[in-house]
Amino acid sequence: MDTPQPVESYVVTIESSVTTKHELFSRITDKVHLGLSRFSGWDAFEEFLLSTLETRNIVIQVVNDDLSGLSESDRRLYLRLMEDAAREFPQKLFLE
Structure with missing residues (x-):
């Protein structure tokens, strides 16, 4: 029987000091340890985020x-x- 992976849990806060989409991408990827933060645009960031949510046992607030x-x-x-x-x-992504 496979042992379930522990849930990764992260809280990311976005405030007014974030002024570009690249800073926004970095804020999320650096905090959540997604590995990449140099995305060329929204589509690449969205694809990477959705893939992470789908494949990892993770909760992001x-x-x-x-x-x-x-x-x-x-x-x-x-x-x-x-x-x-x-x-x-x-069950994995919560927005406030």
């Missing part, structure tokens, strides 16, 4: 404390991407 440092378009894309991922993996 993202606290969106202050997104005002991001441009309006980056803020919209980020929120849509994260909300979609949270709907797809409701």
Whole structure:
């Protein structure tokens, strides 16, 4: 019988000091130890995040404390991407 892997658990806080999508990607990937933080764009980040949620025994809580440092378009894309991922993996990704 296989022993279940322990659950990895992370809390990531995004505040106004995050002003670019690359800083945002790094904040999440560095905290969650995803390994990569140099994504060329939103699609690559989304694919990597979804793959991580699908293949790892992981729980990620993202606290969106202050997104005002991001441009309006980056803020919209980020929120849509994260909300979609949270709907797809409701037991693994929690947004505040």
